[in-house]
Amino acid sequence: MWMAELASRSGLSVATVKYYLREGLLPSGTATGATRAAYDETHVRRLRLIRALTDVAGLRLESVRQVLDGIEAADSWHDAVGAAHTRLGTAESTPPTPGSLARVDDMLEAQGWQLAPGHPQAAALAHALDVLDDVGHPISDEMLFLYAHALRPIVMREVASVHLDERGELIDADVEAAVIGTVLQEPVLLSIRRIAQENVSRKLTEGT
Amino acid sequence: MWMAELASRSGLSVATVKYYLREGLLPSGTATGATRAAYDETHVRRLRLIRALTDVAGLRLESVRQVLDGIEAADSWHDAVGAAHTRLGTAESTPPTPGSLARVDDMLEAQGWQLAPGHPQAAALAHALDVLDDVGHPISDEMLFLYAHALRPIVMREVASVHLDERGELIDADVEAAVIGTVLQEPVLLSIRRIAQENVSRKLTEGT
């Protein structure tokens, strides 16, 4: 397909698609002459992924590029998700305090989880704990434990379902799927939590 | 305290604080003359809340203002959280499809939850489901149920802890606390999920 069709299939303007090409977010099509290039389904899929990452996950294009680069380089689900996670943190200005890092370590140990020291997600979690402290509403260790405990079955099911999807070797589409699933399911999780909060709190309020 | 102290206490520049005043995010201090106004702890707290909402929750200032307005108007935890949630959705361009709305309704019913039809969070969830469909990785009803089920104990504990904080009537600080807690705990939840994913997936990979 040509540029015009690619643009309409992805719901973007030609100018925007060109912009993504320039920015290296979308690989160029196969040139069939000096003024023509052919695009295929992978390009459509890539564009949809880009928009999902920006619109839903709220990533900036710079982060999207890093995630995409990470996907290219990864050769396992674990690598791909790790690469994506590495780029997802909201570029922390302040480094986490040793105290909150220690709390994160404790939680990891309690769950039997291991993470390389200095791992970005550990730092991101520690930073989040610091922010809650700063604002005057620290989170308790008990709550942290509860979070980890409750998320366990969710994550096991998520990981299992991805591994069911693939047959033997990981192909590009699967790695992409892993990242999409991981990132785009986050809003689902948060939405359900919000809905649950409103219900639980209303029930308590009514009960009074 | 005067402007200079307010700025340094909140870690912002005088110019930025003035900007927030102009934008109506921060109520003006009590004027003690034509060129002087006194600020207090509520102003410091408000500034910290604003920064937490922008930096951590990633809200734009326009959304922050709406959340703050919602807090002002609310007279219960339930109202305040509802008001905050209303403004949190990533302004969806496309309305959700009837199909996904129906799936959300089913999930609500299965959980015994009630939400007014057309409630923003229901729409946001439906929209998230649509996006996953569009990208070619729909989420199963089973997974939805699992999410809701796993989040139950978390939410019950969260709501309970807020209600323990207050004594009788809700005061401003408590309502603020509810919103802070709800919004700023989201990154904690997501971070733990990411950490868990990496661990679970690595264990599976190693097991192979």
Add this chain to the structure above:
DNA sequence: CTCCTTAGATAGTTCTACTCTCCAATATTG
């Protein structure tokens, strides 16, 4: 042969969130 589309490059626009500069009116300090 004529008109349309495209690749590729450059420049311009819009939006957000500040940041800077002024000014006149005070406060503060010596």
Add this chain to the structure above:
DNA sequence: CAATATTGGAGAGTAGAACTATCTAAGGAG
């Protein structure tokens, strides 16, 4: 009381992100 500093208030300016528009030369379609 005089010199200096600070403030409130308002407007203009800036930087970055994400487009959007325009232009040119080269093909391609009918």
